[in-house]
Amino acid sequence: MDAHKAIITNIFNNSTLIEVPFFQRSYVWKADLWARMIEDMEYIVKTNKPHFFGSIILKEGRRPHPGENFTDCRTIVDGQQRLTTFLLFMKVLCLKLGQSTTFDCQFRIMGQSIALRHGRNDIEAFERVMASTSADKIDNPAPQSRIIEAYNYFVDHIDENKLNIMMVMMNAQFVRIDLNADEDEQQIFNTINSLGVNLTTSELLKNYFFSRDTISEYEAKWASVFEKDDDAKSYWDTEIETGRMKRAIIDIFFDSFFQIFIQDKRYNISNDDKIMYARVDSLAQSYQHFIDHYCGGDKSVILSQMKDYALCFRTIFNPDTCGVSVPGTFGIERLNIIIFGLKTSTLIPYTLYIAKNVYSEDERNAMYGILESYIMRRMVVHSLTKNYNNLFTSLIRNEVLDSASLVAKLHSGNDATTYIPTNEELLDGFQKSKLTNLQTRGILYLIESYIRPANSATLLLGFDGYSLEHLMPKKWRNNWSACASDEIAKQRDSKLLTLGNLAIIPQALNASIRDSDWTTKKSGKGANKPGLEACAKGLVTLNAVLLEDEWTEEKIDARAKWLHEIAETLWNIQP
Template sequence: MDAHKAKIPDIVNNSTLIEVPFFQRAYVWKEDLWERFLDDMAFVVQYNRPHFLGTLILKDASVPQQNTSYATRLVLVDGQQRLTTFLIFLKVLCLKMNQPGIFDTNFRLITTRELSLQHGKNDSEAFKCVMDQTNAVPITDGRSSSPIVQAFNYFASHLQMSTLNDYMTVISNVQFVRIDLGPTDDEQQIFDSLNSLGVRLTTSELLKNYFFSRNNITAYQNIWESVFEANESAKAYWDTEIEAGRVKRPLIDIFFDAYFQQFIQKKKYNISVDDKLIYARTDQLANSYQSFVNTYCGGNKNTILDTLKDYATLFQQTFKSDFCSTTIPSDFGIERLNIVIFGLKTTTLIPYVLYLAKNISNLAILNEMYGILESYVMRRIVTRASTTNYTKLFLSFIANEILTPQDLRDRLQVLGGTNSSIPDDTELRDGFEHSKLMNLYSKGVLYLIESHIRPAQSAVVLHGFNNYSLEHLMPKKWRNNWPACPTPLDAEKRDSILLTLGNLAIIPQSLNASIRDSDWSTKKAGKGQEKPGLTLCASGLSTLQDSLTKTDWNEIEIQARALWLYKQAQSLWKL
């Protein structure tokens, strides 16, 4: 067995036949992986830097002294998905460059002009189909159900020549770890060891190995072990996986991303624009730490280690996803902001919130800052504003040392007219009346309003965010048991308005299906203890109490409740 780095010309070329085992599983990559792949390739072209694409296991299957049209025959034991994706991408890139001959010269056998990569039973026809294409346009016939054809179609539609226009830079920088097995090596044993028994190294594990060794065990125990591995509870906290962007990441990796920003946003390090962009990539965070230490800290690891324990302890005290399962206060504070961060998946706030927690000792000021951030995010959620610029925006607050409520308000007000601006009251009202939010966001809006306006002396306990379900007061299937509309246009308007916030409520238990779609009086009263209605299920909920006194529930009542909710939000999330 031999393992070494290799680029694509060293693996797939015009004199080597690589065969996917005939009964190998089919190609299974989907759009989320194709999107990430394109982002990675654009990064390679922009910065002309090496990019590791994964491991390939190849086994020698050549037959000695056999007269063939290729010099070498190899079996692809592992790596089918990434190698297939890469070749499809290169095919589309060459077509878009109007240079299909480059692809054929490099990836078809010299003698027979067959493809150098031969697929198995499941994908051979689809792979040949996309490799025979002469134009980078989606394939729309019956073959489009194949994931391989779908990959071709995705790249044909999304590969932009403005960011991906350099074939040579791609093939010169994309690297694999190539593991070559001899004819007698047991490929199944090696495959199982790499894919089943092996565990992928996380960012935190790579950093632990970088910062500590057998020569500084005491530092490891004092700085790392005492926080991240102190006991089972600590380990469980740091291992908790949180949705961040398109992927799930453990809290310890999210911490190291947020902690890193405390350094790279500081003006004193004078970090170049290109390095800041590179350091922002979470998939290369461990390498970025090392680059930062070597380039901007003179190789002194203590720049990072000196405050690591303090920040990690503060992070653990500040960010708690289990607040989503407990009662939260009515006033602004970190408990409510944790609902915004973890319940509503706005994890881009974390670096700046960590910065505030470390640098503001006055709790009243800190809570006021948290309230401004909650108001900003929730106003934008109600109005369906984009979250695209959140990372850049919140990091700019660290870079500009925004540490007072007035400075934060001023900074947000400056954003007027941009796609990061604060929605004003007119926009907020329009959002309550017309926005159709995803269920999670609707639940978050109603829950945070409910927690704020709930009377302190209420006999009914406010449950945690995760314990509530979203309910449509007028059901989506209203045609079954509700009064008909005068015209089809009126019915269409009803279908639209019932999706808005005025018709939505949070309740601590889901209604029985037979109650959910019943007429209004039955939906309120239920059908006995076995099938309770809204009156019982929603007892004590301030955001719903007045609605349950209505004898009818219609478009007029929905609009009136939307206006009432808007006034509560206007008072809570002030500009």
């Protein structure tokens, strides 16, 4: 076995054929990993620094058949997904830049056959995209190929103006592991991928900050917070979804704490270092770099504030909030629903900054309400979220610590990535936006908690206690009256996924009830198959709906307007 660092030109060298085993599983990467690939490539070009893409295990392969033009053959043991994605990315990038010759010279054997040969599941689709002569999307008929889906994703999302082919090829690094023909690739694969345990950011930082000679400092500043008892350990070890990955809360804390720290203008951090510090996959290294380059190696700069921020973090951030009732007034409980229930973790650093530095509870709650209003307005109109990180770190950098300044700052954003939607746009969103089930559930839940009477006879459940229901079912053609024309039917279909036709209920309806006619859907089919009147009892967002003798497109529009009127008042951000 031979393991060494390699760039892509050391793997595809114009004379080596890399083969995916013929019966190997299909290509399976999805949009989250394709997006990550683009981000990593743009990072390489921004910084012109090497970036590690993982390991590639190659085993000595067969000899060439007569007429084949390669001199060496390697079989992929591990790395099929990343090498395939890399070639798809490079193919689209070269086409967009008009540099197909560069691609062919590097990734074809003697400029002819492609140097990566897939197995039976993907070979046809892979060779089809490799034969493309323009950066246009390719038809992907059923059964759809994930290879073509990835190629089309890159056609849509690669911005060639942010990329440079040579920088990518010279800085994309792998660990290449070559096996001889007689080595056991299964044993080596299992050893590399299963026996080791990855070190978390917090483990790396603990070893960096403390040593055998600083036990007392470790006990005072680390163990007393993160390892105090079983409850503390359980809290900090809890994993939550943040974007495309799951991360332990302790690692999220260290990321948030660091993002607050590096916004301090006293350190005058360079733009290149800010780009590096924003990456969560090298956070421990970023801490060390920051301390070495901006703090003169003095770790106490971080340690002096770490404990207080960590204690504050645990006090305000609680994923379990999604399982309990939240108040109708603005506060950290509702913001926890947005952060953990609606997976808007980009709010965490600025929210922590507010919690630690704003001493008036009323002012903190006012600021939490502004953040809720901002996020939810943009969610209703389906606005982009990609610049949230930049926005919220800018609020920290500019020391925005009162509600008036926060409102003014948010209203100063004029571009599509940060602006506050108007009331007219909000109405349009309630009438037309087709959101994810999670987003819709969050919008309706926060409205329900706001308008729910304090003396309600039924208890508001936690966010996780509700499911989403289509009032007019998606399969309305089965049991609902037919439309007079195809055009009217299409108009009806266009309203099914809008907010006016959606409701939160605490108990999912039986399938036979869900698609029934309106009368049956309301009343159910006996005790074992209850309808909306039983399952949604006490929900204010459904009170008026359950009084309707019929449910039509006009009723959907009317409910959308009613919800909008409430949202306009609830999520009001006055300049």
